[in-house]
Amino acid sequence: MGALRTPREKWIEAGLQALAAGGVDTVRVEALAKTLGVTKGGFYGYFADRDALLAEMLDTWERESVDDVIDQVERAGGDARDKVRLAGRLTFSSDRLLPIDLAVREWARRDHTVADRLRRVDNKRIQLARDAIGTFCTDPAEVEARALLAFCMAIGNHFLAADHPGRTRAPVIARASDIILDVPHGNPVE
Secondary structure, three states: OOOOOOOHHHHHHHHHHHHHHHOHHHOOHHHHHHHHOOOHHHHHHOOOOHHHHHHHHHHHHHHHHHHHHHHHHHHHOOOHHHHHHHHHHHHHOOOOHHHHHHHHHHHHOOOHHHHHHHHHHHHHHHHHHHHHHOOOOOOHHHHHHHHHHHHHHHHHOOOOOOOOOOOOHHHHHHHHHHHHOOOOOOOOOO
16 A cells, blocks of 8 residues: 555645745745655655645635635625624634635735735735625715725724724724724714
């Protein structure tokens, strides 16, 4: 009986974890093989080269961060506001997708092909926000502005180091979300 090969998905997952932890430059075949506890020979049974792995990593990231998120949101149900909030939580709060997403954004700054892919993913994501906001807001300019604010808040929150005197970040973000999603002001932000 021959040796079992390390499944293709394990190479992709190891690549995504390396990307999230240290950026695209840390995605190296030898390093991934060491992480997986295998020789690098099995890699070439699945991928022509490192670039082929990187492309499949981006495919996986896109599927998980768009298609899988949309599927989960649709299955969860709820109103449009619930759906847009859930999509944001699944994408920008998850221990899995967030670090990969931030690493892809950094990678896109140096690689126009990755930037094109990121633009496509972000366009799909912001369309979800537009669709949700469009259920309660009829002014196209306001829909676009609110969708942009929602998206900027979701991404920018991870880069902002500012304090909120007398408040913690979570309720401030919750209130900002309520403003964007036109939820009446019930209680002051704590």
